[in-house]
Amino acid sequence: MTHVVLVLTPGVHLLDLAGPAQVFSTAAGLGRPYRLSYVGERERIDSAQGLPVQAQTEWPGDLGPDDLLVVPGWRCPRGMLPPPFSQQTLARLAAHHAAGGTVAGVCSGAQALGEAGLLDGRRCTTHHELQDELARRFPRAKVVRDVLFTADDRVITSAGIASGIDLSLHLLAVRHGPAQAAQVARSMVVYTRRNGDEPQASAVLRYRSHLDDTVHRVQDLIDARFTEPLTLDHLAAAAGVSARTLTRVFTRATGGLTPLRYQQTLRLERAEHLIAHGTTTETAAHQVGFTDPRMLRRLRSRTPG
Structure with missing residues (x-):
C-alpha cells in the first residue's frame, strides 16, 4: 500500500x-x-x-x-x-x-x-x-x-x-506503466498529456508536447493497449482518418515516430523496467506483447544505454 x-x-x-x-x-x-x-x-x-x-x-x-x-x-x-x-x-x-x-x-x-x-x-x-x-x-x-x-x-x-x-x-x-496512467486519465476525462521537454522523461512524456488532438487520441489508445496487436488501419479508424493521414500527422507531431514505432518504444521502455527488476528477457518480452523475444533483443541492441 x-x-x-x-x-x-x-x-x-x-x-x-x-x-x-x-x-x-x-x-x-x-x-x-x-x-x-x-x-x-x-x-x-x-x-x-x-x-x-x-x-x-x-x-x-x-x-x-x-x-x-x-x-x-x-x-x-x-x-x-x-x-x-x-x-x-x-x-x-x-x-x-x-x-x-x-x-x-x-x-x-x-x-x-x-x-x-x-x-x-x-x-x-x-x-x-x-x-x-x-x-x-x-x-x-x-x-x-x-x-x-x-x-x-x-x-x-x-x-x-x-x-x-x-x-x-x-x-x-x-510506477505502473502508461496504460494505468491512461486509464486514470480517461476516467477523469483528461488527456494523458505531459511535458515533453525533460531529457530523462518517459516515452509517454517525450512525445506528448504537441497540440494535435487526433494524435493525442491515438496515443491514448496505444498507451492503454500497447501490449496488444494494433494495426494502422484500426488506429486510423479509431481516430476517424485514413491510415495515410494518420501516419503523416503522427510522424509530424512526434518528431519522426510512426504509430508502430511509438508502440514499440512503449514496449521497450516497459520491458527495460521489468528486466531491471529481475524479470528475464524472455518473460519481459511476452509481458509487453512481443511474441518473439528476439525482437526485444534487437530493439535493446539498437538503443544507446
Missing part, C-alpha cells in the same frame, strides 16, 4: 490539492494500492477559494520509501512569501526524501521544497508568475521555464493549478 500524504497550509489552492488527490483516489478505485491522508499544522485549513478543508495534525507514523508527500500551492498575492510551514514540517519533507521517498510540490509548493533544501542543484519549476522569484530565492536551484513539471532525483515540481494532474499522472506512469 502506497501512502500519499498531502501537506496543507492556509490559503491552499483547491485545484492544486484536488488534482493530485483525484488522480490517486481514482487509481485506488481502479484497484491500485493507494491511500490518501491530509495533514496540516492546524485542523481547519481555509482554502484560497474560501472552502474550508479538514486536516489531521498528526502525521502517519508508517511512511516508507514507496510513499509520496505532496505540497499543494497556496495563494501568493504579493509574490512568494516565506512558506507558512514550521521548521518541523520542512524537516519532515527533507527527512522523507533522505530516506528514499518522493516529495512533490505543486505551484508555490515548490518553495516549501526549496526551504527544505530539496531544490539545491536540481531541476524544478513553478507557476510562471513565480519563476523569477523562485530563482532569486533559491539561486542553487535549476529553474526550468515553460514546462508543465520537472522530475529530478525524487523531487517533482509542477507549474501549478491543473499541472498537478500532469505531475500525478507522470508518477502513475513511472
Whole structure:
C-alpha cells in the first residue's frame, strides 16, 4: 500500500490539492494500492477559494520509501512569501526524501521544497508568475521555464493549478506503466498529456508536447493497449482518418515516430523496467506483447544505454 500524504497550509489552492488527490483516489478505485491522508499544522485549513478543508495534525507514523508527500500551492498575492510551514514540517519533507521517498510540490509548493533544501542543484519549476522569484530565492536551484513539471532525483515540481494532474499522472506512469496512467486519465476525462521537454522523461512524456488532438487520441489508445496487436488501419479508424493521414500527422507531431514505432518504444521502455527488476528477457518480452523475444533483443541492441 502506497501512502500519499498531502501537506496543507492556509490559503491552499483547491485545484492544486484536488488534482493530485483525484488522480490517486481514482487509481485506488481502479484497484491500485493507494491511500490518501491530509495533514496540516492546524485542523481547519481555509482554502484560497474560501472552502474550508479538514486536516489531521498528526502525521502517519508508517511512511516508507514507496510513499509520496505532496505540497499543494497556496495563494501568493504579493509574490512568494516565506512558506507558512514550521521548521518541523520542512524537516519532515527533507527527512522523507533522505530516506528514499518522493516529495512533490505543486505551484508555490515548490518553495516549501526549496526551504527544505530539496531544490539545491536540481531541476524544478513553478507557476510562471513565480519563476523569477523562485530563482532569486533559491539561486542553487535549476529553474526550468515553460514546462508543465520537472522530475529530478525524487523531487517533482509542477507549474501549478491543473499541472498537478500532469505531475500525478507522470508518477502513475513511472510506477505502473502508461496504460494505468491512461486509464486514470480517461476516467477523469483528461488527456494523458505531459511535458515533453525533460531529457530523462518517459516515452509517454517525450512525445506528448504537441497540440494535435487526433494524435493525442491515438496515443491514448496505444498507451492503454500497447501490449496488444494494433494495426494502422484500426488506429486510423479509431481516430476517424485514413491510415495515410494518420501516419503523416503522427510522424509530424512526434518528431519522426510512426504509430508502430511509438508502440514499440512503449514496449521497450516497459520491458527495460521489468528486466531491471529481475524479470528475464524472455518473460519481459511476452509481458509487453512481443511474441518473439528476439525482437526485444534487437530493439535493446539498437538503443544507446
